[in-house]
Amino acid sequence: MAAVSLDAAPPLDVPLRFLLTAPLFSALVGVLMLFQGPFLWTSQWTPGALGVTHLMTLGLMLFSIVGALLQMLPVMLGVGVAQPRLVAGAVQSGVVGGLLCLESAFLWRVEGGFGGAAVLLGTAIGVFVLACGHALWHVPRGSATATGLRWALVGLVAAIVLGASMALGLEGWLPLPLSLPRLVTMHLAWGLLGWNLVVLASVALVVVPMFQVTPAYPRWFAVGFPGATVVLLLAWSLAEWQRWSILSDVLGVAVAMVAVCFALVTLRLHWRSRRAMADAITRHWWVGLGSMVSAALVWALGRVAPQWLQWTEWPVLVGTLLLFGGFLSVLTGMFYRIVPFLVWMHLQDLGQGRLLAPNVRKLLPQDRIEAQTRAHWVSLALLVGAACWPTVLAYPAGAALLVSQLWLAHNLWGVVPLYRAHCARLDALEAKTPLATGLS
Numbered sequence: 430m431a432a433v434s435l436d437a438a439p440p441l442d443v444p445l446r447f448l449l450t451a452p453l454f455s456a457l458v459g460v461l462m463l464f465q466g467p468f469l470w471t472s473q474w475t476p477g478a479l480g481v482t483h484l485m486t487l488g489l490m491l492f493s494i495v496g497a498l499l500q501m502l503p504v505m506l507g508v509g510v511a512q513p514r515l516v517a518g519a520v521q522s523g524v525v526g527g528l529l530c531l532e533s534a535f536l537w538r539v540e541g542g543f544g545g546a547a548v549l550l551g552t553a554i555g556v557f558v559l560a561c562g563h564a565l566w567h568v569p570r571g572s573a574t575a576t577g578l579r580w581a582l583v584g585l586v587a588a589i590v591l592g593a594s595m596a597l598g599l600e601g602w603l604p605l606p607l608s609l610p611r612l613v614t615m616h617l618a619w620g621l622l623g624w625n626l627v628v629l630a631s632v633a634l635v636v637v638p639m640f641q642v643t644p645a646y647p648r649w650f651a652v653g654f655p656g657a658t659v660v661l662l663l664a665w666s667l668a669e670w671q672r673w674s675i676l677s678d679v680l681g682v683a684v685a686m687v688a689v690c691f692a693l694v695t696l697r698l699h700w701r702s703r704r705a706m707a708d709a710i711t712r713h714w715w716v717g718l719g720s721m722v723s724a725a726l727v728w729a730l731g732r733v734a735p736q737w738l739q740w741t742e743w744p745v746l747v748g749t750l751l752l753f754g755g756f757l758s759v760l761t762g763m764f765y766r767i768v769p770f771l772v773w774m775h776l777q778d779l780g781q782g783r784l785l786a787p788n789v790r791k792l793l794p795q796d797r798i799e800a801q802t803r804a805h806w807v808s809l810a811l812l813v814g815a816a817c818w819p820t821v822l823a824y825p826a827g828a829a830l831l832v833s834q835l836w837l838a839h840n841l842w843g844v845v846p847l848y849r850a851h852c853a854r855l856d857a858l859e860a861k862t863p864l865a866t867g868l869s
Contacts, residue, residue, distance in 0.1 A: 438504050439513035441775045441848075446517060447496025448768055449845075452838040454488025454528075455757060459831025461536075462815075463824060470819035473744045476535045483535070485752045486620055487528050487550065493760050494628055495520055495557060498578070500771060505635050506575055508564040516560045523553025531596075547596035554589050558582050573651035577631025580655035584623025584662070591616040607670065615666050622687060623662045625756060627655045630691050632763075640766045641711060643698040650694050658687045681732045685725040688755075692718035708795065709802040713762030716809070720754025746816040753812050753830075761805060764841055769793040772844045776851050784855055792844050801840055804833040 458481050462469060469477030499517060503509035510516050527549030534542025562582055568575035595612050598605040605612065630650075638645050645651075665680035696718050699711065707715075728747045769792040776786035808829035815826035 438775075438778075439499055439509060439517075441771065443513045443517045444496040444500035444771060445768070446521060447492040447499070448764065448771075449838070449841050451489050451492035451496070451760075452764070452834045452841065454484050454492065456831055456834035456838065457488070458484045459827045459829075459834060462827025462830065465823075467819040467823040470742070470745055470815055470823055472742060473748060478745065478748075480532050480535045482617075482748065482752070483528065483531055485757070486625070487524060487531070490625055490756055490760065491524060491554075492521075493763070494625070494632075497632060497763070497767060498561060498628075500767075501632065501635070502561065502564050504774075506565075506568050506572060508567045510560045510564050516556060520553045520557045523549045523556070527551075527553060534596075534599075541600070543596040544600040544602060547593040547600075551589060551593050554585065558586060573648075574631050574634045576652070577627060577634065577655035580659045581624055581628035581631060583659055584619055584627055587662075587666075588616060588620035588624050591619060611669055615669055618662060618665070618684060621751065622684060623659055626688060626691060627658050629756075629759065630654055630658075633691075633695060636763065636766065637695060637698060637714075640770075641699060641714070642703045644701055646694065646698065650690075654687075654691065658684075661687060678733050682729045685729040685732070688721045688725040688751075692721045709799045710762040710765050713758045713765075713802065713805075716806075717755050717758030717762070720750045720758060720809075724748075724750035724755060742816070746813070749812050749816045754809055758805070758809070761802075761837060764837065765793065765798050768841050769844055772848050776848065779852065779855055784851070784858055787847065787851065792847055793840060797840050797843070801833065801836045804829070804836055808833040 461477060461480055461484070465475075465477035469475055469481065472478065473482075495517075499510055499513055527546045530539075530542045530545035530549060533539040534546065561578070565575050565579050565582075570576070591612060594603065594606065595609065595616065597603040598609075607615075634646050634651050637643055661680065661684050665677060665684050668677035668680055696715065699714060702711070704711070724747045727743060727750070731743050731747070769789045772792055773786050773789045780786055808826065811822055811826035811829045815822040
């Protein structure tokens with residue numbers, strides 16, 4: 430924690446507006462599952478499945494990453510985003526508006542929905558990329574985390590360009606350069622691996638050793654993983670674009686193994702942790718990383734040997750394992766570490782030694798985390814089951830996800846009244862001792 434500094438940190442409401450609202454999008458996924466029922470699970474191409482995917486990626490995952498980076502860039506890397514409140518407001522409003530347009534187009538075929546989504550999401554994400562890119566430009570080149578984040582921004586740009594191209598093509602405003610299934614596959618790969626996985630790996634270089642008390646990531650991984658992932662995706666995308674089927678299949682398996690590499694390296698660090706025992710947050714990481722490995726293996730198997738999988742809906746299982754088992758589990762563990770830690774840091778800074786901030790575990794008690802974690806395990810088991818037996822488990826899975834994500838949001842929002850109460854005590858202390866404030 431010696432590298433942590435609040436000198437250039439943005440106001441607390443900047444990261445928290447994203448981190449506290451991110452679980453509401455995954456709760457909406459539960460609502461959508463309840464409305465769509467078993468039909469949602471029959472194919473990755475159903476309107477409900479497409480809606481679920483984008484609520485998770487553009488809602489939960491993008492909001493989580495934006496909130497974390499707006500805080501992490503100045504605190505961990507020493508460079509802040511210019512006008513953080515303005516950037517946060519533009520990104521938040523643009524993503525929410527674009528996501529509403531996209532969901533309306535998927536679910537109700539609203540005319541102009543895809544076009545509106547392309548404009549709003551493209552603008553919002555463009556603002557975020559420019560703001561973060563400008564900040565990262567000033568970080569010394571020796572920082573592995575900053576280098577990884579630069580590669581991740583390349584992945585984000587590729588994902589949003591592919592997504593906007595499809596959206597404008599579906600509106601009839603632009604011709605599609607490739608068949609829609611190929612574009613969707615490339616869009617998903619760049620969004621999930623080139624952006625989300627690379628940024629997660631780059632942030633993990635800091636948060637895993639700090640919060641899980643592990644050794645540092647090996648240098649070969651810290652320096653080479655982000656760039657190698659993006660280069661592999663570029664090579665695979667070229668093979669897809671040129672329809673070099675054999676090379677595309679080989680590179681596709683290599684791309685899937687990237688997720689396996691990240692998971693195995695991170696699990697090895699967890700096994701070497703100096704923590705006396707694993708808590709619920711550590712188990713979130715274990716399950717998330719294990720789910721990523723499982724998703725990658727099923728995807729690679731289906732890619733090179735589809736005859737082994739007569740069950741044609743296996744891509745739905747891959748998406749379920751990756752989105753809910755992998756990213757949602759890991760992000761939940763990060764929420765439980767980062768949100769109370771941010772509040773504690775800001776209260777420490779406000780107190781200036783006059784009034785100590787509450788312990789992190791008092792801001793978000795462990796028993797609340799454990800209870801919600803059990804609800805998450807139930808929802809995850811039902812979601813994986815629904816991918817296999819949708820007629821039986823579709824509704825229980827949706828209900829369980831809705832409950833667990835509302836519970837997560839409730840736990841995270843619980844730090845807000847504690848923060849306000851502590852600020853009130855600080856105000857009262859300053860009123861009693863005006864000399865300490867420099868106002869006398």
